[in-house]
Amino acid sequence: MKAVYFAWVRERVGKAEEEIDPPAEVATVADLIAWLSRRDEGYAHAFENPSIIRAALDRAHARPEARVAGAREIAFFPPMTGG
């Protein structure tokens, strides 16, 4: 699955996108955030406050409890500030 990062999540992770291959027990968006945050300090910093992180599965907003199986692209970003 492709992971993409935006705004300060991208800056803290240190990359805009990457291929990830989470283990089978990573079932939900929240699981994936916990799994990514264990990778290194950058990820840990990006995901230190999971409650403010927003996610999208295949370019549609997804809740923390949404299941990630089958998704081609998952995105993580801060709350939106457009308009």
Place this chain on the structure above:
Amino acid sequence: MEISVQREDFDAAAEARRLTEGRADVGAVVTFVGLCRDEGGRLAALEIEHYPGMAEAEIARVVEEARARWPLMGLRVIHRFGEIRPGEQIVLVATASAHRGAAFAAAEFLMDYLKARAPFWKRARRADGTVEGWVEAKEADDVSAARWSRA
């Protein structure tokens, strides 16, 4: 074409005119333009990042919901990205309907939902050359969007 996500500036008057071109059944056009403020001279520019593909898709979902709620005869949404300086235009929402009530309500709904849901992020650059950092989301924006939720 209803939705554009673009780097270029836009002509709000021309976009509004296009909604009524060749027809005489429209009674109301509401145009909203969001501008970049200078924050009392402190701001040099905004840099707007977006999620290509999702930005268009999310705006399309919001547009679909507006169409389901109000009898709209035309609609146009433009959101810019990239560097935008104080005084420049950021976003356009224009709605056309037979009567003003639907046009006003739909335009406000579209703006409230765009702010809460469309994947754009602003970063501020100060007049002294330093980067101020990412603009924080306002709780008031979520409250504005939530008031349209059906019970």
